[in-house]
Each structure stands twice: as structure tokens, then as C-alpha cells.
Amino acid sequence: MANFKGKKAIIFGGTSGIGLEIAKLLRTAKAEVVTVSRRGPISDENEGMQNEIADVQDRKALELLFEKHSGFDFLVNAATGGPRAVGPFLDMDLDGFQGSFAKLWGYVNSVRLGAPHMAKDGAIVLLSGYPARKPRPGALAIGTVGNAVEGFIRLAAAEIKPLRINGVCPGLIDTPMFAMEGEARENHFSSTTKDHLIPRVGKPEEVAAAAIFLLENAFVTGTIVDVDGGAILS
Numbered sequence: 001m002a003n004f005k006g007k008k009a010i011i012f013g014g015t016s017g018i019g020l021e022i023a024k025l026l027r028t029a030k031a032e033v034v035t036v037s038r039r040g041p042i043s044d045e046n047e048g049m050q051n052e053i054a055d056v057q058d059r060k061a062l063e064l065l066f067e068k069h070s071g072f073d074f075l076v077n078a079a080t081g082g083p084r085a086v087g088p089f090l091d092m093d094l095d096g097f098q099g100s101f102a103k104l105w106g107y108v109n110s111v112r113l114g115a116p117h118m119a120k121d122g123a124i125v126l127l128s129g130y131p132a133r134k135p136r137p138g139a140l141a142i143g144t145v146g147n148a149v150e151g152f153i154r155l156a157a158a159e160i161k162p163l164r165i166n167g168v169c170p171g172l173i174d175t176p177m178f179a180m181e182g183e184a185r186e187n188h189f190s191s192t193t194k195d196h197l198i199p200r201v202g203k204p205e206e207v208a209a210a211a212i213f214l215l216e217n218a219f220v221t222g223t224i225v226d227v228d229g230g231a232i233l234s
């Protein structure tokens with residue numbers, strides 16, 4: 001079990017899904033946790049954390065946020081960042097495709113503006129997604145964004161050292177990112193994952209555990225950990 005006593009973590013998207021589970025694990029490991037989202041907490045699971053309101057696209061707000069928490073140790077960005085385009089590429093609205101890059105810009109904003117405020121032995125974790133390396137019908141836009149996120153991580157690692165930066169690449173994970181409910185939700189998860197090596201939807205805490213590993217292990221930088229139930233190999 002990690003012990004992050006004395007460490008301060010800022011978790012973008014720390015009020016839902018994967019980011020929320022990372023925030024909770026960090027609290028359990030005794031870190032001071034600051035979440036950042038547009039709406040603030042949507043459940044009582046963020047109790048015991050500082051919960052800031054900001055949009056990752058608002059650079060001025062991020063500057064103020066990082067100044068306020070200057071000297072922090074960990075930056076995690078799990079914010080979805082904006083709308084995403086799904087569907088067949090040849091029918092895709094190109095503004096929608098371009099708009100899917102809101103996720104990348106949110107990540108880039110937070111690393112560019114946050115890194116100068118971090119402790120020298122600090123660490124950053126970003127989230128990509130398995131469509132980056134597993135062609136899936138309808139997922140070309142988000143897959144392209146995922147590749148951009150993974151490339152950014154590898155290339156930024158050399159620029160921001162001794163800070164470390166790594167990524168987690170989730171498979172299909174059961175989070176509020178998917179709006180459907182009940183049987184439709186179950187059917188979506190089971191039909192999408194039926195050919196994966198581990199044929200089930202993942203849990204956000206399974207992804208969060210990988211983020212904690214990457215924050216804790218001081219010998220890892222510029223890499224991506226896949227937590228995808230073998231989706232990429234299926």
C-alpha cells in the first residue's frame with residue numbers, strides 16, 4: 001500500500017469515474033487531494049478533499065489554480081475535456097473530429113501550466129484509451145486523440161525531467177462517461193468486450209491502481225500502462 005503522507009495531488013476529473021477512484025486511492029494513501037472539475041462534486045465520495053471548479057480549457061483559471069496550490073507533487077488529468085465524435089469516419093463531421101481534441105488540449109494545458117509549479121520529484125499521469133491502438137468501428141476520432149496523448153507523454157518526458165510523466169490506457173471501463181442505463185448498458189458492455197481476452201467491462205478502481213503505481217514508482221517515465229482486459233490483443 002502506497003503511503004503519500006505529506007504529498008499533495010491535483011486530480012482533474014476527480015469527481016467521476018476513473019479520476020474519482022484515483023482521488024479516493026490517494027486519500028486512502030494519506031495524500032492531500034484537490035479535485036478539479038466544471039460542476040464540482042456530484043456525490044459524497046469527494047468528502048475530505050478540496051474540490052475546485054475550473055474548466056481544463058480555461059488557461060487563466062488553470063494559472064490561478066496552480067499558483068494557489070504551487071509546490072504540489074502529483075498531477076493527474078482524467079478529464080474527458082469536451083465532446084467527442086463517434087461514428088464512421090467517412091460520414092464524420094470534420095468539426096466534430098477536430099472537437100474531439102478538446103481532451104488533448106485540456107491535458108496539454110494542465111501539464112504546460114502545472115509543471116512549473118510542481119515539486120522537482122513530482123509525477124504526472126494522463127489517460128489515453130484503447131482505441132488508440134485497437135482499431136474499432138466508429139472510434140477513429142477518439143483513437144487518434146489517444147495516440148496524440150500517448151505521443152505527448154513520450155515526448156514531454158524528456159522536456160520536463162526530472163518531473164516524471166506517464167499514461168494509463170484503459171479498456172472499456174464502467175463509468176458515468178456512458179450515459180445508457182439498465183439492460184442497454186449491460187448489453188453495450190458485454191457485446192463490446194465479448195472478444196477481449198478478459199471478456200468483461202473494467203472497473204474504474206482497476207485503472208486507478210495503475211495510476212497509483214505510476215505516481216509511486218520513481219524509476220518509470222515516458223511510458224503507458226495498458227489496463228484493458230487484453231482488448232488491444234483481441
Ligand SMILES: NC(=O)c1ccc[n+]([C@@H]2O[C@H](COP(=O)([O-])OP(=O)(O)OC[C@H]3O[C@@H](n4cnc5c(N)ncnc54)[C@H](OP(=O)(O)O)[C@@H]3O)[C@@H](O)[C@H]2O)c1
Nearest residue numbers: 013016017018037038039055056079080081129173175177
Ligand atoms: N470509461 C472508459 O471506458 C474509458 C476508456 C478509455 C479511456 N477513458 C478515458 O479516461 C478518462 C476518464 O474517463 P471517465 O470514464 O472516468 O469519465 P467520466 O466518468 O465522465 O469523468 C469525467 C470527469 O472529467 C471532468 N471533466 C470533463 N470535462 C472537463 C473539463 N472541460 N474541465 C474540467 N473537468 C472536466 C468531469 O467533471 P465535470 O463534468 O463536472 O467537469 C468528470 O469529473 C478520459 O480521458 C477518458 O477519455 C475512459
